[in-house]
Amino acid sequence: MKYYTEYLTFNTKERRELIKITDEVNKVVKSSGVREGLCLVSSMHLTASVIVQDDEEGLHRDIWEWLERLAPYRENYLHHRTGEDNGDAHLKNLLTHLQVVLPVTEGRLDLGPWQEIFYAEFDGKRKKRVVVKVIGL
Numbered sequence: 256m257k258y259y260t261e262y263l264t265f266n267t268k269e270r271r272e273l274i275k276i277t278d279e280v281n282k283v284v285k286s287s288g289v290r291e292g293l294c295l296v297s298s299m300h301l302t303a304s305v306i307v308q309d310d311e312e313g314l315h316r317d318i319w320e321w322l323e324r325l326a327p328y329r330e331n332y333l334h335h336r337t338g339e340d341n342g343d344a345h346l347k348n349l350l351t352h353l354q355v356v357l358p359v360t361e362g363r364l365d366l367g368p369w370q371e372i373f374y375a376e377f378d379g380k381r382k383k384r385v386v387v388k389v390i391g392l
Contacts, residue, residue, distance in 0.1 A: 259287030259389045262299075267379030273315055274374045276305075276385070280357075281364050283387040290362045292391010297354030299386055302344035302378035304351035310371045322347045322377075344377035351375055359391055 261283045263276060276296075284294055296305045308314065325346075332342025355372065358365040364372075374385055 257287065257289050257292070257389075257391060259283070259289065261286065261387050263374075263385040263387065264382060265374060265376065265379070265385070266382045267376045270377075270379050271319070272376045272379055273318075274376070275310055275371050276374050277364070277366070277372045280372050280387055284359055284364055284389055285362060287389035288362075289359055289389045289391040292359045292389060294357045294359050294364060295354060295386070295388045295390075296357065296372060297386050297388075298348075298374070299384045300378075301348055301353070302341050302376075303383055303385075304348050304353060304375040304377070305355050305385060306351050306373050306375055307355055307357070307366070307370050308373060309369045310373075322350060325350055341378040347375075347377045359389060 263279055265274065267274070280294065280296055298305050308318070326343045328343045334342035334345065357372070376383065
């Protein structure tokens with residue numbers, strides 16, 4: 256069994272961004288030497304997520320609109336009593352999930368025809384990390 260770990264670092268210009276990371280994750284899988292196994296891609300922050308979705312701008316706007324409806328920015332979140340202002344970002348993370356586990360087949364991510372991996376940032380403009388861990392043979 257092989258194990259391999261790399262970290263991707265992001266420092267977004269905007270507070271909220273969606274960044275396609277499929278190519279970077281595939282490079283990590285290739286570097287791992289794993290031919291058959293699993294790849295975990297996980298945000299190391301509770302105000303960001305990793306999702307698998309179609310790379311289509313209209314859908315991206317729909318996702319942001321849906322998240323804003325379900326977890327809108329408001330000033331009166333109880334979390335803000337701690338001095339933070341990102342209560343909505345934590346809730347958006349709960350809706351979209353922290354991480355994904357993907358199959359590795361013949362040394363590559365085994366994604367469907369329209370599937371891309373995205374880093375979804377809900378409270379950016381500072382350094383954040385994603386861990387990519389590949390396990391297999």
